[in-house]
Amino acid sequence: MDIYGWVQLAIFLGLLLLATRPMGLYLFRVLDPEGKTFLDPVLKPVERIFYRLMGVDPAVEHDWKRYAVSLLAFSLVGTLFTYAILRLQHLLPLNPQHLGPLSGDLAFNTSISFITNTNWQNYGGESTMSYLSQMAALALHNFTSAASGIAVAAVLVRGIAWHTAKTVGNFLVDLVRTTLYLLLPLSLVYAVFLVSQGTIQNFRPYVTAQTVEPAAAPQTIVQGPMASQVAIKMLGTNGGGYTNANAAHPYENPTPLSNFVQIFSIFLIPGGLTFYLGRMVKNRKHGWSIWGAMAALFLAGVLLCWWAEAAGNPRLHALGVASASGNMEGKEVRFGIFDSALFATVTTDASCGAVNTMHDSMTPLGGLVPLVNLHLGEVVFGGVGAGLYGMLVFVILTVFLAGLMVGRTPEYLGKKIESYDVKVSALAVLLLILDIMGFTAWAVVSKWGLAGLNNAGPHGFSEILYAFSSATANNGSAFAGLSGDTPWYDTTLAVSMMIGRFFFIMPVLALAGNMAKKKILPESGGSFPVAGPVFAILLVGTILIVGLLSFFPALAVGPIVEHYLMIRSNAVF
Amino acid sequence: MKVLIAELRASIVLTLLLAAVCCGIYPLIVWGIAQGVFPGRANGSLVEVDGKVAGSSLLAQRFTGPKYFHPRPSAAGQGYDAADSGGTNLGPTSKKLIGTVRERVAAYRAENGLLPDARVPADAVTSSASGLDPDISVGNALLQAARVATARGIPKEAVLKRVRAHTEGRDLGVLGEPRVNVLLLNLDLDGKM
Numbered sequence: 001m002d003i004y005g006w007v008q009l010a011i012f013l014g015l016l017l018l019a020t021r022p023m024g025l026y027l028f029r030v031l032d033p034e035g036k037t038f039l040d041p042v043l044k045p046v047e048r049i050f051y052r053l054m055g056v057d058p059a060v061e062h063d064w065k066r067y068a069v070s071l072l073a074f075s076l077v078g079t080l081f082t083y084a085i086l087r088l089q090h091l092l093p094l095n096p097q098h099l100g101p102l103s104g105d106l107a108f109n110t111s112i113s114f115i116t117n118t119n120w121q122n123y124g125g126e127s128t129m130s131y132l133s134q135m136a137a138l139a140l141h142n143f144t145s146a147a148s149g150i151a152v153a154a155v156l157v158r159g160i161a162w163h164t165a166k167t168v169g170n171f172l173v174d175l176v177r178t179t180l181y182l183l184l185p186l187s188l189v190y191a192v193f194l195v196s197q198g199t200i201q202n203f204r205p206y207v208t209a210q211t212v213e214p215a216a217a218p219q220t221i222v223q224g225p226m227a228s229q230v231a232i233k234m235l236g237t238n239g240g241g242y243t244n245a246n247a248a249h250p251y252e253n254p255t256p257l258s259n260f261v262q263i264f265s266i267f268l269i270p271g272g273l274t275f276y277l278g279r280m281v282k283n284r285k286h287g288w289s290i291w292g293a294m295a296a297l298f299l300a301g302v303l304l305c306w307w308a309e310a311a312g313n314p315r316l317h318a319l320g321v322a323s324a325s326g327n328m329e330g331k332e333v334r335f336g337i338f339d340s341a342l343f344a345t346v347t348t349d350a351s352c353g354a355v356n357t358m359h360d361s362m363t364p365l366g367g368l369v370p371l372v373n374l375h376l377g378e379v380v381f382g383g384v385g386a387g388l389y390g391m392l393v394f395v396i397l398t399v400f401l402a403g404l405m406v407g408r409t410p411e412y413l414g415k416k417i418e419s420y421d422v423k424v425s426a427l428a429v430l431l432l433i434l435d436i437m438g439f440t441a442w443a444v445v446s447k448w449g450l451a452g453l454n455n456a457g458p459h460g461f462s463e464i465l466y467a468f469s470s471a472t473a474n475n476g477s478a479f480a481g482l483s484g485d486t487p488w489y490d491t492t493l494a495v496s497m498m499i500g501r502f503f504f505i506m507p508v509l510a511l512a513g514n515m516a517k518k519k520i521l522p523e524s525g526g527s528f529p530v531a532g533p534v535f536a537i538l539l540v541g542t543i544l545i546v547g548l549l550s551f552f553p554a555l556a557v558g559p560i561v562e563h564y565l566m567i568r569s570n571a572v573f
Numbered sequence: 574m575k576v577l578i579a580e581l582r583a584s585i586v587l588t589l590l591l592a593a594v595c596c597g598i599y600p601l602i603v604w605g606i607a608q609g610v611f612p613g614r615a616n617g618s619l620v621e622v623d624g625k626v627a628g629s630s631l632l633a634q635r636f637t638g639p640k641y642f643h644p645r646p647s648a649a650g651q652g653y654d655a656a657d658s659g660g661t662n663l664g665p666t667s668k669k670l671i672g673t674v675r676e677r678v679a680a681y682r683a684e685n686g687l688l689p690d691a692r693v694p695a696d697a698v699t700s701s702a703s704g705l706d707p708d709i710s711v712g713n714a715l716l717q718a719a720r721v722a723t724a725r726g727i728p729k730e731a732v733l734k735r736v737r738a739h740t741e742g743r744d745l746g747v748l749g750e751p752r753v754n755v756l757l758l759n760l761d762l763d764g765k766m
């Protein structure tokens with residue numbers, strides 16, 4: 001844990017702090033259908049053409065049920081669009097490597113994966129996907145699934161901020177505005193920056209290199225429109241790599257600078273959303289308190305992960321490997337230990353899932369951090385939108401628990417929290433736990449589940465647990481040794497991704513609709529303060545109790561027992 | 574039902590419109606700027622020797638002979654496959670990982686003339702995440718310098734000078750780790766830069 005790591009950590013948090021307010025203010029304008037932005041002269045005409053062709057009146061708002069129907073209809077169309085391209089890519093243009101079509105179950109898994117903002121990769125990007133599949137079938141959802149997440153977060157925030165309202169907004173309008181005014185312009189600048197660092201952007205066929213040493217075979221080198229896709233995959237917390245190695249690949253992430261910017265870009269929009277919340281509910285301290293709770297959980301994760309990876313693998317040290325450089329298996333020299341630990345923590349705090357280090361090869365406690373992050377529901381800044389609405393569900397539960405403790409009717413920002421609100425919040429949380437543990441339990445006692453393992457012993461169990469945790473949490477990172485491209489895994493993982501996405505969004509929209517209807521009561525001396533350290537600590541406590549109590553037994557037989565086996569025994573698997 | 578049809582119709586139109594903008598216009602604009610401003614990088618930072626592509630300065634390729642610096646072990650495809658990236662994904666208590674590293678430690682000591690109990694740099698005996706890591710640590714390069722000098726019949730100091738010239742520091746003085754690019758160093762030693 002050297003000084004350079006500490007300095008980088010300080011710069012990272014400092015930049016995030018500085019970016020939160022401007023990002024939040026911009027989001028405030030984008031998520032207001034009548035909001036004005038500096039891009040209006042260019043984009044307003046485009047936005048109007050979109051509405052005209054779609055036959056949508058942007059002034060019309062809907063209730064939460066119609067909002068949900070819009071979201072599901074759009075998701076259904078997107079899934080079919082992607083499925084069709086993946087199955088037909090051999091007949092479509094921009095396929096210079098003549099890659100064949102994807103199998104039915106792989107195409108199904110991949111379409112669900114991208115529509116749910118998961119971007120689980122059961123395919124190896126460069127060996128499976130044509131340029132058209134990358135650009136259209138996959139990258140489209142990098143934009144739209146991110147925009148959908150932000151839209152749902154906006155609806156929940158509106159529900160909390162508005163009162164006696166029957167409507168919550170118009171999904172298609174939120175989606176169009178978020179994509180046009182937020183994601184596209186940021187991605188454009190970002191992609192050009194990535195090219196300046198060495199990320200490729202071309203449409204040439206793969207290059208064959210005559211390698212320098214005569215004895216070595218020629219090397220085929222991947223090409224394609226990579227930078228445009230990498231930019232949005234990070235910014236939209238999608239995480240699906242252009243290549244199999246994702247952000248570890250030197251083309252996707254060429255320099256420590258590109259790496260730092262990529263990590264930062266994961267938190268940029270989620271950080272801004274906390275300020276958006278504070279601005280909307282006219283209680284900025286509430287937004288900053290949530291920011292603080294998130295930052296505390298982030299710091300705890302990154303410090304544990306960094307410490308464990310820097311300590312390295314004693315089994316290898318015993319063989320004569322120098323211990324000073326830490327656990328370098330599955331890491332890149334240009335990033336080293338700290339930048340790998342930071343990436344692994346941030347990508348799972350959020351629902352990004354891009355990786356610059358192979359999580360499967362991390363030390364047991366280093367790998368425990370991403371796994372726990374998934375189990376906490378990715379609410380530490382979190383996925384774009386998904387992080388905030390996940391966190392707000394925990395806020396409702398916190399307010400409820402605090403109300404129980406002091407024996408008062410719980411109130412949140414002047415609104416009574418009633419049985420319905422607590423029920424839908426608890427439902428959202430419990431369904432995810434059931435999804436992860438149910439599928440994991442099934443897989444570990446099934447032939448199909450064990451067939452895909454790359455590691456045995458407790459680490460093998462961790463591979464399966466990580467897979468269903470990642471799918472349910474819509475993360476997409478993996479203990480990637482697991483061979484997930486089998487009909488069984490393709491299907492079960494796709495189902496858990498759908499449950500994790502839509503069975504969370506539906507209760508959240510219902511909650512938003514119910515909150516929007518309520519009256520705001522004047523604040524009294526007995527109102528529970530939702531700003532300040534006491535609130536932040538209670539919130540963190542609630543998240544840890546729900547997350548850790550649910551998953552501790554599973555973690556104990558996975559990474560925790562592996563840790564003790566690694567340091568106290570000579571057992572190998 | 575009427576609502577559903579209207580929603581589906583709007584969704585289909587929107588999907589096509591966004592596909593045109595986000596998957597057509599956007600990557601083409603990036604492509605135009607990239608090819609105009611950074612053509613070398615946008616096309617893969619390829620390195621040419623005698624007019625032929627010899628590799629990419631961003632990607633590791635296989636070097637096994639004693640007169641070349643060796644990159645990190647690779648799990649990409651059959652090794653250093655730049656169209657099939659990836660790591661071993663072996664966990665810390667994996668029998669296979671520990672066995673492989675034991676062999677690599679012995680081989681590294683033998684080929685570089687190190688004492689049988691010498692500490693070996695971690696990056697020299699572990700596989701990178703991408704299998705295409707173009708860099709090795711400075712410590713790893715320094716330990717290989719004597720072997721390279723002997724094989725080439727030149728003084729060790731001359732090799733060390735090239736290693737120092739190809740050592741890249743941390744980005745902006747603080748980001749990432751110092752490193753040595755193997756392909757560029759080897760080409761330089763061959764006098765082909």
